[in-house]
Amino acid sequence: MTIFPIIIDSKPAYLGEADGSISLALLPYGQTTLLAHLSERLLAATRRRVLVLRTFDADHHYEEAIAAVGASDASMGIEQFTARVATFEPSDWLLLVDPRCFPGEGVDPSPLLEGLSETPRIARHLVALDWNSGGTNERVEFDAHGHVRRVQRYYDGVTWTVTAGVSCSLVPVSSLSMSTTLPFESLMAFRRELASQAAPSRDVPMSGPVFDLRTERGLLRLNERILLQHMSPVATRQQHALPAHLKGTRIHPSARLMGPVVMHDDVVIDEDVTVIGPTVIGARSHLHRGAVVAQSVVAAGTILPPGTVVRHRVVSDPLQNPGGQAHPSDSQGHDTDAEAVELHGEARAHSAYPVIKETIEAVLAGVSLVILTPLMLLIAALVKIESRGPVFYGDPREAKNGKLFRCYKFRTMFVGADAVQRDLMGTNQVDGPQFKLDRDPRVTRLGRWLRTLSLDELPQLINVALRQMSLVGPRPSPFRENQMCVPWREARLSVRPGITGLWQVCRHNRASGDFQQWIYYDIKYVRNMSFWVDLKILIATVLTLGGKGHVPLSWIISSHSREHV
Numbered sequence: 163m164t165i166f167p168i169i170i171d172s173k174p175a176y177l178g179e180a181d182g183s184i185s186l187a188l189l190p191y192g193q194t195t196l197l198a199h200l201s202e203r204l205l206a207a208t209r210r211r212v213l214v215l216r217t218f219d220a221d222h223h224y225e226e227a228i229a230a231v232g233a234s235d236a237s238m239g240i241e242q243f244t245a246r247v248a249t250f251e252p253s254d255w256l257l258l259v260d261p262r263c264f265p266g267e268g269v270d271p272s273p274l275l276e277g278l279s280e281t282p283r284i285a286r287h288l289v290a291l292d293w294n295s296g297g298t299n300e301r302v303e304f305d306a307h308g309h310v311r312r313v314q315r316y317y318d319g320v321t322w323t324v325t326a327g328v329s330c331s332l333v334p335v336s337s338l339s340m341s342t343t344l345p346f347e348s349l350m351a352f353r354r355e356l357a358s359q360a361a362p363s364r365d366v367p368m369s370g371p372v373f374d375l376r377t378e379r380g381l382l383r384l385n386e387r388i389l390l391q392h393m394s395p396v397a398t399r400q401q402h403a404l405p406a407h408l409k410g411t412r413i414h415p416s417a418r419l420m421g422p423v424v425m426h427d428d429v430v431i432d433e434d435v436t437v438i439g440p441t442v443i444g445a446r447s448h449l450h451r452g453a454v455v456a457q458s459v460v461a462a463g464t465i466l467p468p469g470t471v472v473r474h475r476v477v478s479d480p481l482q483n484p485g486g487q488a489h490p491s492d493s494q495g496h497d498t499d500a501e502a503v504e505l506h507g508e509a510r511a512h513s514a515y516p517v518i519k520e521t522i523e524a525v526l527a528g529v530s531l532v533i534l535t536p537l538m539l540l541i542a543a544l545v546k547i548e549s550r551g552p553v554f555y556g557d558p559r560e561a562k563n564g565k566l567f568r569c570y571k572f573r574t575m576f577v578g579a580d581a582v583q584r585d586l587m588g589t590n591q592v593d594g595p596q597f598k599l600d601r602d603p604r605v606t607r608l609g610r611w612l613r614t615l616s617l618d619e620l621p622q623l624i625n626v627a628l629r630q631m632s633l634v635g636p637r638p639s640p641f642r643e644n645q646m647c648v649p650w651r652e653a654r655l656s657v658r659p660g661i662t663g664l665w666q667v668c669r670h671n672r673a674s675g676d677f678q679q680w681i682y683y684d685i686k687y688v689r690n691m692s693f694w695v696d697l698k699i700l701i702a703t704v705l706t707l708g709g710k711g712h713v714p715l716s717w718i719i720s721s722h723s724r725e726h727v
Contacts (some may be wrong), residue, residue, distance in 0.1 A: 163253050163254065163255065163278070164210070164251070164253075164254045164255070165207075165208040165210065165254070165256075165257050165275070165278075165332075166208075166209045166210060166213065166254060166255070166256050166257065166500070167204035167205075167207070167210055167211075167212045167213070167257045167259065167501075167535040168212065168213045168214075168215050168243075168248065168257065168258050168259065169197065169200050169201075169204070169212050169213070169214050169215065169259050169567055170183065170214045170215050170216075170217065170258060170259065170260045170261075170262075170346065170347065171185045171186060171187040171188075171197075171214050171215065171217065171218075171237070171261075172186050172216075172217045172218065172260075172262060172347070173185050173186065173217070173218045174186055174262070174375065174376050174377070174378075175376075175456065176377070176378035176381075176476055176478075177461075177476070177478045178478065181415050182225035183220070183221055183224045183227060183463070184214065184224075184461055184463075184478050184701075185212070185218070185220075185224065185512065186261055186375060187200070187228075187229055187261055188224075188228075188261065188426075188440040188461070189381060189444070189459065189476070189478075190385065190426065190443075190444045190459055190460070190461065190462070191384070191385065191388070192385065192388040192389065192442065193424050193426070194422060195213075195231065195444075195462075196261050196264075196375075198231050198453045199268060199269070200212065200259055200261060201232065203268065203269050203270065203271070204257065204259065204269075204271065207257075207271050207272060207275060208257060211232070211240065213237075214228050214237040214238070215237070215240070215243050215258075215346060216237045216238070216239060217240065217347040218360060219239075220237060224237070225237060227462075229366070231317065240346055242348055243346060244344075244346070247335070247338055249494060250335040251335065252334075252335055252339075253334075253335070253336070253668060254334075254335045254338040255278065255332055255333065255334055255335065256331075256332070256335060256338075257274070257330065257332050258328065258330065258331045258332075258333065258346070258349060258352070259271070259327060259330050260328065260330075260348070260349045262327070262374065262375045263290055263326075263327030263328055263329040263349070263372060263374065263375075263464055264329065264372065264373045264374075264375050264380075264384060265290075265329060265368055265370060265371075265372055265373075266370050266372065266373060266384070266387055267370055268617070269329060270329065271288065271330050271332070272285040273288060273366045274287075274288055274330060274366060275332065275573050276408060282362065283334040283336065283337075284334070284337075284361075284362040284363055284364055285331060285332065285333045285334065285337055285353075285356055285361060285362070285363035285364070286331070286332045286333075286363065286364050286365075286366060287328050287330070287331045287332075287349070287363060287364070287365050287366065288326050288328065288329045288330040288331070288366050288368055289325045289326075289327065289365045289366065289367055289368065290325070290326045290327040290328075290367075290368050290372035291323070291324065291325065291326060291367050291606070292326040292366075295458060299317050300314065300316070301314050301316065301713050315645055315648075323367065325350075326372070326374075327349075327350065327372065327374065328349035328350050328352075329349075329368060330349075331349050331353065331456060333356070333620040337356065337361040337477065338639075343355075344356070348559065371387070373387075378475065378476045381457070381459060381476050382457070382474060382475075382476065385440065385442050385459050385635065386440045386457070389422040389424060389439060389440035389441075389442070390422060390440060392507060393558050394691035399411045401416055408588060409427040409428065410428035410429075411425055411427065411428060411429045411430075412429075412430050412431070413429075413431045414431060414432050414433040414434075414435070415437070415482050416433045416434050417431045417432070417433065417434070417435040417437070418435070418436045418437070419431075419437045419439075420436075420437070420438050420439065421439030421440060421441075422437055422439040422440045422441075423439040423440075423441050423442075423443070424441070424442045424443070424461040425442075425443045425592050426442075426443065426444050426445035426446075426447075426462065427445045428445055428446045429443050429444075429446070429447050429448075429449075430447070430448045430449070431449045431450075431629055431682075432448075432449060432450050432451045432453075432468075433451050433452075434451055434452045435449045435450075435451070435452065435453050435454070435455075436453075436454045436455070436456075437449070437454075437455045438454075438455070438456040439457065441455055441456070441457060441458050441459070441460070442459050442460065443455070443460045444459075444460050444461045444462035444463070444464065445462045445612055446461070446462055446463045447460050447461075447462065447463065447464045447465070447466075447626060448464075448465045448466070449466045450465070450466055450467055450468040450469075450470070451468045451469075452468050452469045453466045453467075453469065453470045453472070453692070454470070454471045454472065454473075455469065455472045456472065456473045456474070457473065457474050457478075458472050458473065458474060458475045458476065458477060459475075459476045459477070460472075460477045461476070461477060464477050464478065464596060471526055472572075480493070492586055495505075501660070515572060515691070515692060515693060516657065516691070517680050519632065519693070519696065520629055520632070520658070523626055523632055524626060524627050524628075524629050525631045526626075526633065526674070527623045527624075527626035527627040527633070528627045529576075529597055529626065531623050531627060534620060534623070537617075537620075538620055538621070541572055541612065541617060541620070542572070544608055545572055545573055545608060548606055548607065548608045549573075549576055549577075549606050551573055551576070551577040552573060553572065553573060554570050554571065554572065554573060554621055555570070555571050555572070555573040555574070556568035556571075557569055557571075557577070557640065558640060558641075559638040559639060559640055560638070560640065560641055560644055560655060560659075561630050561631070561655075561658060561659060562655060562658045562659075563636070563655060563656075564655050565632075565633055566641075567625065567630040569622065569625060569630075569631070569638045569659075570621035570622060570624055570625060571618045571619055571621055571622065572612055572617070572618045572620065573609070574605055574606060574608070574609025574610075574612050575602075575604040575605050575606060575609055575620050576604055576606060576614055579604040582604055583604070584718045585598060586602075586603075586604075594613075596639075596643060596677070596680075607630045615708070615709030616707075616709075619661055622638075622661045623661075626661065627637075629658075630658070631658055631659050631660060631661065631694070632657070632658040632659065632660040632661075633660055633661055633662070633700065634657040634660040634661075634662055634663055634695075634696040634699045634700060635657055635658050635659050635660025635663055635687070636657065636659050636660065636663055636684045636687065636688070637659060637663055637665065637666065637680075637684075638659035638660075639654075639659070647681055649685070650681045650684060650685060653684060653689075654685075654688065656688060657688055657691065662699060662700065662703040662708070662709065663683070663684070663687060663699065663720050664683040664684070664686060664687040664695075664699055664715075664718065664719075665679065665680050665683035665684055666685075666703065666706075666709035667702040667703055667709055667712060667713055667718070668683055668702075668712055668713060668714070668715050668718070669683065669712055670712045671708075683715075686715070686719065690719050695718060695719060698717065698718040699718060702717070702718065
């Protein structure tokens with residue numbers, strides 16, 4: 163079994179009518195090029211040099227450029243590669259990489275390479291999921307008469323799982339025999355064609371920001387991310403102060419370099435040139451007198467005539483308008499590097515307390531389980547004796563960051579109570595997404611007693627010991643409840659859910675419905691979480707008999723703290 167790494171090289175629209183020596187893979191990527199980065203990553207993963215599959219006509223300069231990187235001795239067109247596929251063994255794998263869908267941390271095919279000896283041999287795709295501004299997408303649903311039935315909200319990565327791009331595909335050669343017209347030039351189309359041929363496959367979602375390099379904006383943002391996060395800025399007017407790794411680079415003393423600027427080898431910068439970072443200048447580029455380059459990417463071998471102004475652009479060929487301005491291109495495409503994507507999943511700024519809290523509570527939960535074992539065994543026996551069914555009820559709930567876990571309680575209802583709830587929704591006595599009846603017919607006699615004393619929640623100590631829950635935090639809720647309010651969902655899922663919480667001990671006027679209070683107290687807790695707040699909530703839980711009464715909010719969170727919420 164051999165894995166053959168293949169890079170699909172293309173020429174996006176923003177490269178214009180550049181000659182055959184310019185391509186996406188040869189564009190700068192920080193201090194190197196996309197092709198060099200991909201070749202290094204794929205060589206480490208497969209121990210084989212890559213094959214470059216190009217989707218355009220190339221000249222000898224292009225072939226020399228890819229050979230210089232050491233990626234491949236020569237490239238192949240689509241027709242040549244299709245013929246080449248027939249020479250591979252059925253046991254081989256093809257690892258196809260498309261830099262047009264580029265992860266912010268660089269391409270890493272390792273998630274696709276795990277368990278290759280497993281059977282059946284199925285294709286695997288490293289995909290980027292579509293993200294929406296604010297993390298949600300709302301769709302209006304109509305009935306058969308064209309009337310609005312409801313507005314359904316979908317959450318990114320939970321109920322909105324739409325593929326926006328494919329970065330890598332690992333495909334067994336045996337599955338390619340099903341078709342002789344596979345669209346190798348696009349991994350999205352390739353994935354769809356495999357599925358239409360009934361070839362089994364599996365998608366592996368990527369995490370973190372993903373950049374759409376079909377657009378000029380995508381390449382600029384990718385390089386900006388690299389320079390701002392990983393590079394040391396070069397801001398100097400003195401040629402002798404250049405980093406030692408630069409070869410043949412000449413900068414006139416009057417040139418001005420401001421902000422993070424990365425230059426490849428053999429760059430020439432003439433007098434009175436201004437370069438404002440983040441900017442990457444490719445090898446053998448020449449910036450003539452008076453040129454201005456601001457926050458751009460200059461491809462290798464580019465010549466900027468005197469007085470040229472370049473702002474927020476990818477420059478890939480000589481500009482013939484001395485003194486003119488080069489403006490951003492209007493190339494369109496699905497932009498998977500939208501700001502909402504890059505910010506999605508970022509760690510919430512907070513103190514070290516949540517980490518300390520998690521460790522301490524896990525230890526306390528373990529000790530409590532040992533101490534309470536006799537009581538829990540007695541309750542378990544009573545539950546088993548009273549009614550048919552399991553002792554514990556484990557309902558899927560959303561934990562921190564929306565990760566699902568099974569929240570355990572002693573079973574207090576008859577088996578099948580979930581299905582009956584749909585028939586009882588018309589009698590629901592509370593507002594919002596939750597469901598409650600004072601005399602719920604599904605609850606057993608023992609269950610009512612356990613709920614009154616809050617003993618049904620003792621098994622949640624297991625969830626705390628497993629670090630899925632906390633002693634104090636927002637109430638663990640299923641997905642259907644969390645989707646009612648976007649800011650509330652994001653706030654409450656930024657911390658671990660708790661057995662007790664601020665809402666349970668401060669809520670009041672329950673008979674009139676308290677969904678707004680639920681939102682208010684959850685967000686209030688997240689913004690003011692601390693050791694003293696948690697300690698006061700635990701004390702209040704005891705004083706209110708598990709939330710049967712309530713305490714004033716001012717007793718738990720001081721007015722000074724609340725003013726800064």
